[in-house]
Amino acid sequence: MAAKIFGPHNDNQPMTTLAPLIACHDCDLLQHEVTPPPGGVATCPRCGAVHYRNTVNSRERSLALAMTAAILFVIANLYPIAGIETQGNRHASTLFGAVHTLWHDGSALIAVLVFITTILVPALELALLIWLLTTPRPAPWGLRLVLAMQPWRMVEVFMLGLLVSIVKLSHLASIEPGIALWSFAALMPLFAALSSNFNARDLWLTIPHREST
Ligand SMILES: [Zn+2]
Structure with missing residues (x-):
């Protein structure tokens, strides 16, 4: 059959x-x-x-999307997410700055979770994907790792939490969205497009069979 x-x-x-x-x-x-x-x-x-x-040209489309996402991800981590102004004092923080503040304010568990799901996993996943899609001989462990990491990438959840916080804080202070916020907003549809275009089977087929010993 x-x-x-x-x-x-x-x-x-x-x-x-x-x-x-x-x-x-x-x-x-x-x-x-x-x-x-x-x-x-x-x-x-x-x-x-x-x-x-x-899927037709899945490899090329996935590579283009992964490289665009990588550029936006770097911007999202280098620039402030939002600027907050209260009583004349202005404060702006990057994503890593927010993790650092959470850690030192006694919320170590949340700091670790935010670091893993919004910085570490997306960075590793994008780097591995670009390597797997450009190398002529992708390694099985790399492909397994990418597939295992996908459920742990939670940029969308982070973005939703961020938007709720900004709406709530807007009653108390003046909020100015930063470049990183726009980058994260653009990353959400990019990661969704990457997930739907990436075809792991295409890469598995390029990996030669291991010789039996
Ligand atoms: Zn069946």
Whole structure:
């Protein structure tokens, strides 16, 4: 049995190819791997679960999005998030400055969480992605690490928290959005586009099989 193909019909593409066996991740049905036409989807013939997509130029699009996100991420960390002015005193802080303040104000756990989810994980993920998408021989551990880190990147949650804080504080002080805030706002749709364009299967296929010992 072979996986079903959904997508534009291609006369040059055989609809089924007796290729290596794969197991459905939902119902465990063993089936032969097939190559869908560009833009097509391979699904399980029993439960209909989507196995993989044949995305066109996914690697190039993911690299462009990752490099744009990396530039914005650097800007988001170098410049102040917002300026607060109360009674003539103006204070502006970067993201790292906010983590530093939280740490010294006795909120060490929150400081560590903010540092991991908004600085460390996005920085590592972007660096690894750019390396994986540009190197001719991506390493399996790099790909595994990127996939494991994705749920821990929480720029969107941070941005929501930031917006709520700014709205609440705007009654008490004058708030001026900083360059970093606009960068974080632009990073949200960029990370979403990156997640939908990145096709891990394309990279797995470029990794040669290990020789058995
Ligand atoms: Zn299935």
